[in-house]
Amino acid sequence: MSSKRKTIFNLVFLVVVFVLTIHFVFRGEDIGDILQAVRDADWRYLLLGLVCVILFILGESTIIFYMMRTLGAKVKMGHCALYSFVGFFFSCITPSASGGQPMQIYFMKKDKMPVPVTTLVLMIVTITYKAVLVLIGVVAAIFGSGFLRGYLGDYMWVFYLGLGLNIFCVTLMLTLVFAPGLAKWLMVKGLKLLEHVKFLKKKESRLKKLEESMDQYHATAAFWAGHKRIILNVFLITLVQRCILFTITYWVYRSLGLHSVGFFAITLLQSMISVSVDMLPLPGGMGISETLYIRMFEPVFGDLLLPSMLLSRGLSYYGQMLISAIMTCVAYFVIRDDTQTEKKEKSVC
Template identity: 50%
Template structure:
């Protein structure tokens, strides 16, 4: 069902973007782009994926869980691949937890680590969104007037999401009650059987979870380091559009404006129930980047920017996921 939904959204996106366009002329324009800058854009995507693997490696290390860096890179690929193909990027963390469990990493630890990563990932977007709204009024008026409703919705949803995750991370009792409530609901729906063994495993996991959250509370510098790396990570992906802009030999718009425009799109679509923000991301790009690329290079700019930042990321992370499937857990078995 998810695959069918993904193909459906992809088909609508292709139709909406390319309807009535001269594909031959589009391809001709794209082939004239400077390959050097496009290569830098691809390297930004690789760096983006690599940054999360460094965060996973760092946080697992502080929690005395040993991992190889290449294995953490596979975890990162798994997360981005499933996030790219599921609505609201909801499939990434469960898939990562599954593969981490195959490597004997306790679910309580992997869940908390990935929740912290998700929190910081979204916190950077919230910071950028609020910064634009509160301190960049001229920028908002100049570029974002046409997408303000969607942008405001994105900021609001990310703020709510961050608040919920903060509560789950720093109030383990709340998390325990939530999990036990879900367990009871599954029992009532006859999806699982209520056994003392399952309940004991849940409570044991929550004890580990509580110990881990206590450790993070006492070592706030770990969170600070993760936030710094995450900020660099997110900005690196937004720079893809800037390098596409340079690839066409354009000038006149600062790197800051281009990066913040791409960040605004991410803020707007991050929580929407569409795989990788597909469809809406393209629409927003074609709306707010007109002053940057102009009418002639707007569509080619969008195709290259979106193609590198999303579709290249999808292909690279898919390759990493395939490797992970055949590598992770096999050695121990």
């Protein structure tokens, strides 16, 4: 599938899922009452929630800037911010957030960032991003399973599925990093098996591309071994970054004039939704996120459940997507390939 067709498919898929989600969530509800409750919300708390969205995105920018400078790459903090906005926008509109990093690499290449450096940085960002979610999910499963069961009920299996998929993903990535020889052997054997059973057509170029991509993990392993303190710092920044985003639902809770449920409980519940849906093949976990939100937060928000969901998802997902979309447009104008520009100027002359 060509890049243009893939983009069109992702956008159509996003719109279809969005329309179906809106239909099933708000079917039979009084939209006027919901919108009135939204209008009555305290805008100061909502503004705080919006600030959390921006801080969440800039948290990744800080990590990229920190690691780029550690690796000796000359990069501006403003451009790192644009890389993050681009990544989050395309992650929001593609299933399993698969489109974010390829587009970040595209803009980094335009910015003349060395490809081995950008690949290494983004790989570590991905591993720590997933690892933080795994840590939160495992701790919650061990020490708060009773608490979660009280809110999730019959949907506990979705939480365990999401946690299991994240654990598998992190384990696979760490295997690629720390046992690259074994990982390369397994991936090559797996590819040959798929070709043998005719699931994939045999292509030498595909095998070569796979082997080259696997070799990138050697550099990650070497960096990890020699920069443990930096990896720890990145992990801690990522932990704070993710927790900031999870607090948005609490600020929505306060904006609606509610205060009986504590900050920690609401933030934990929201983090469990992220653990559950992060690896599912839906853009932004759309559909299942709303379903889990309704199930988990009904005892918390009561009659204000749907207005709260509209505000919470509006800020944390749709707001994030809109802000990132605007900044992605800015990136197209700010980050330019000077080589292409020079060629065009010479051809005009």
